[in-house]
Amino acid sequence: MTRLYCANIVYAPACGEVVALEHHYIAVENGKVAGLYKDKPNEFKNLPIIDFGNQIMIPGFCDIHLHAGQFPNDGIGYNGQLMEWIQNYAYDVEQSMSQLDYARICYQKLIESLWKYGITRSVILGTHQRQTNELLFQLLEQSKLGAWTGKSVCDRSSTGNADETTETAISDLLYFCNTYGNKSDLVRFILSATYVPGCTPGSMELMGILAKLYNLPVSSHLCENNDEIELVKSLHPDYPNYASVYKGFHLWGETKTVMAHCIHTTEEEKELLEDPNIWVAHCPHSNLNLSSGIMPLREYLDRKLQVGLGSDIAAGHTLNMMSTMTAAIQCSKMYWLTHPDKKPITTKEAFYLATRGGGSLFGNIGSFEVGFEFDALIIDEYNLYHSPNLSLWERVEQFIYLGDDRNIVKRYISGNEVLKPVF
Numbered sequence: 001m002t003r004l005y006c007a008n009i010v011y012a013p014a015c016g017e018v019v020a021l022e023h024h025y026i027a028v029e030n031g032k033v034a035g036l037y038k039d040k041p042n043e044f045k046n047l048p049i050i051d052f053g054n055q056i057m058i059p060g061f062c063d064i065h066l067h068a069g070q071f072p073n074d075g076i077g078y079n080g081q082l083m084e085w086i087q088n089y090a091y092d093v094e095q096s097m098s099q100l101d102y103a104r105i106c107y108q109k110l111i112e113s114l115w116k117y118g119i120t121r122s123v124i125l126g127t128h129q130r131q132t133n134e135l136l137f138q139l140l141e142q143s144k145l146g147a148w149t150g151k152s153v154c155d156r157s158s159t160g161n162a163d164e165t166t167e168t169a170i171s172d173l174l175y176f177c178n179t180y181g182n183k184s185d186l187v188r189f190i191l192s193a194t195y196v197p198g199c200t201p202g203s204m205e206l207m208g209i210l211a212k213l214y215n216l217p218v219s220s221h222l223c224e225n226n227d228e229i230e231l232v233k234s235l236h237p238d239y240p241n242y243a244s245v246y247k248g249f250h251l252w253g254e255t256k257t258v259m260a261h262c263i264h265t266t267e268e269e270k271e272l273l274e275d276p277n278i279w280v281a282h283c284p285h286s287n288l289n290l291s292s293g294i295m296p297l298r299e300y301l302d303r304k305l306q307v308g309l310g311s312d313i314a315a316g317h318t319l320n321m322m323s324t325m326t327a328a329i330q331c332s333k334m335y336w337l338t339h340p341d342k343k344p345i346t347t348k349e350a351f352y353l354a355t356r357g358g359g360s361l362f363g364n365i366g367s368f369e370v371g372f373e374f375d376a377l378i379i380d381e382y383n384l385y386h387s388p389n390l391s392l393w394e395r396v397e398q399f400i401y402l403g404d405d406r407n408i409v410k411r412y413i414s415g416n417e418v419l420k421p422v423f
């Protein structure tokens, strides 16, 4: 099926490069972008046009790191740092998700929020509980949003709590690989280690095997906090650094791998991050809330690492990707003050990270280049100050800084309009 849309079209095909096309046509065939045209193309002359007038079409946002089970804790407990926060908040709220009626309410609200903020694709770490993760799969499939999700393994008690035994972790992993491994294009199982101190060598070894066997992506955390790094050193003294532990267990770049935070990385770890199968999830709100530090984003972009943005709910407090973009820009400005050779990122670069940067993890996602999935948001700035002198890109820039979910009036994923989920 072919559809023809007309709108002001803005996308970022490369980091720092934005294409802004006023009143252009975009043809979508079988859910993918087939072409962009200044004038209505002859080949589609008989097709009706879906005309968005003066509204703006941008790619859907991609949030490549968040925790479903922590959603009820949004905005709570940010007075300490990571290890204290995990002890006092994260474990307890994830345990409470074993009550399925409660988890259902929380997950429905989470999915509604993803929809609200135009997050068309995401990486969602689940809890350790099998039934709670099944519920999350079902609700996501119902919503028609794109997500890689599933059980987060936490079978080691090095921080005082272990959520599960290694036997349960292994049995659940095998179940999810077989049941959800490649069940659907939109909602897919991702192998998630909570972080190195939360996993035994046994569960990490199995995840490494399953990743290759089922060709499944991997997700975890890296070098978020200095106490965490010291803990990893004490647990794995034979490895030269944090990243090499994942590599040693075949959880590093053998399939697509997302590592969140990557703040306090050594030169050797930065070299490991250059692997073409590694994506860095930059989570600026979380890093500020837990005083974790500022990721060297400019250095990573200079080194051509693949970087996307993550809300890191609930250490981050909002799924609002426009807010995450501005936080990434502002963090890079603070970093620049102490690293004068690392200039701040621009709004165009942040826009790329929120769309094509994170989207590249999922495939041809996050742009309107020919062959890309038509994941799109329609933006209406009806309630924003809108000078007639603004360029099309300046209008998007203003939406990023001043806009909110009210300005996102339509969402498309793979060519289909996605309506507000009704559960």
Ligand code: FE
Binding pocket: 065, 066, 067, 221, 260, 312, 315
């Ligand atoms: Fe996280």
